[in-house]
Amino acid sequence: MIYVENKDLVIPGQVLADDEYYSGRGTFKENGKVCSSLLGRVSLRNKKIRVIPLKSKYVPKKGDVVIGKINDVRFSMWDVDINSPYSGILPAFEVFGREKKELNKVYDVGDVLFLRVVDVDEIKKAKLGLKGRGMGKFKGGIIVDIAPTKVPRLIGKKGSMINMIKDKTNCKIVVGQNGLVWVKGDEDMEQLTKSVIHLIEAEAHTSGLTNKIKNKLYLAIDGEIPPEEVPEEEEEFVLEKPKLQNFKEELEQEEREAEENKKEKEEKPNIAEVIEEFKRKNKKDNTLSYGDNSNNSFILNNK
């Protein structure tokens, strides 16, 4: 017996189903009942019930890409605020190997970086690194802060939402899995992008959102709404894993590339390229479904 439907809004303690259903993330089993532990929406796949939270703090996970702020410069590492109950550290050797440099000449307090979580220790402190295309310090632009659980909706199915925004506003956008988003473009476009990102965050659960956002952008930029509607994929998106990239594969590839490009190390790649790269990979790897428990989920994988 099941008491809820897919995408239903549920609250902590609510009984979702009887014993024959499996308790997935965001749920627990008690006295033969599957109950929700979160405020969120039900995701039902076969006999497995999950609850996708509406809000949740970012907990660092190996392989994630995050946006962080340098909070302190120490002797051999930087302290990094990654918008999480757990802070990150960026060890100096992750940045310039065994070479001796003055750390604050490289990254100083207040700098914002695109980083990868290299490892998470037993007290959840995140060891960060810069191995990967586009990793490093952001120059210019703005930071937009959203609930980490809304990141998949911002990206959209196969990047449909984020790509539409980028195309229309001509802004570069980098999304960290910790809910921070970097936007750079024309000053007014940055602010417009920020406002639509917040709109997406607020209305992530509503249907027809991609078209709504598209219309809003066209109206703001061209003064008129485009005639054709993009086919809406609202049925899946809330529960969809973002099709950003396969982190493992990418990590390995980047390590290989890093080896090859060691001499050109100083030359920093364009962040926009990273996004393009993501896009390209997404097209290849878009068969992941929500129930899939592989290693490249933003919010669902709790390993």
Add this chain to the structure above:
Amino acid sequence: MMSEMIRDDGRKFNELRPIKIEAGVLERADGSAYLEVGGNKILVAVYGPRESYIRRLLEPNTGVIRCRYNMAPFSVDDRKRPGPDRRSSEISKITADALRPALMLENYPRSMIDIYIEVIEAEGGTRCAGITAASVALVDAGIPMKDIVVGCAAGKVNDEIVLDLSEKEDKEGQADVPIAIMPRTGEITLLQSDGNLTEEEFAKAIDLAMEGCLEVSKLQKEALMKKYSIE
């Protein structure tokens, strides 16, 4: 015979004062709630899970909560001096104890959740109202929980067991029994008793308070659904 009795404010023995609950009322807090019951006005903000610099309070295997119940100086008839006193410290402690059994914080070891309960106006029963509002604020903050704890009091006034004592009834009454429960299982997470009761009266008071809790629980859920359901 009890159902015939009409109370000072016109309520029946098992009738709650009018209640209003709203979720997500503050911008900065991670979660928040506002609750009015009778003349009580309670505002709760939740921050966390977040890092804490008070290392000794943290635990290696789970997140911890800290609660601060505070009364505004203008919340009572005679101005209250700002800052904590013995009463508010005790309520802070038992409120944290009442909420803790419902929390599932294993995924947030060494983190801290702060719950700030502000009594903007007090009219009897602020501790239960604070717990009820704090639970809604915790849900609003996205904190994983087994259940939404809810509080309500019963007591003895004019030799009758009645639900949800007003300030006047509390002052003039013979006993006050505030409780909090996890409504799905009926487990009791807060119990105080202040005054004189027989064994039968106590049993009756608990039953009545639990009924009251279940009523209030519905309103907590409605408030959350109203805030977050699709328009």
Add this chain to the structure above:
Amino acid sequence: MDIVPEITRQSITNLVMNDKREDGRELNEYRDISIETNVISKAEGSARVKIGGTQVIVGIKPQLGSPFPDTPELGVLMTNCEMLPMADPNFEPGPPSDDSIELARVVDRGIRESELVELDKLCVEEGKHVWMLFIDLHIIDNCGNLFDACELAVMAALKSTKLPVATIVDDEVVLSEDETFDLPINNELALCTFVKIGDKMVLDPTLDEERVASARLNVGVTKDGRICSMQKGGSQPLNKEELLSAVNVAVSKTKELIEHL
């Protein structure tokens, strides 16, 4: 401690240099303002004020007390402010911080120096019994510019304050059960707060604007255009031109603010 990201500092500064702001306002424009009075029935005067996302509640409680020896015929005002930890993740529980005391004192100064509360009418018996008004500010949501929100709240609450009629019977003060009188107020006042970003003065700063600002200026102006309180804050200096232009804006904005009361 909360460090402002360098790129946030740059982007806000760049916007302001082009006379723009993150929320689309003009440099001299307030966010939406709402004022409600009589929000607390147990307080003799109260108000809740919102400026954008910033939210404060104030309650006024009177008590009979002895006057100060040098002003035996005047009532007493006392302003206290609690920056509640609920309002901002960086506010700590505990006794009022320096910021909180400064805020209370700046708000108080405007009320006091404008002499808009007729303190002589708060005297019950000269040298013995006067009304003391406790003005308690509760900051519940901090999204920038607490100063102006607090001053508006206090002003609105004072205007809504009713005190019980007190008489002396056989050398003792007797309070009337049902008879009240309106707190005598003869003027209105508002505070305009500016921050300096780049080389511009910005009115009604948001939290981020406050965090990147180099200096702050509060200007308290009465309805009839008297400047009755000012305070400069922040770590960097201001020059004379900046002060004068801000004062000029404040004098005209005060009228707009007072309309909300």
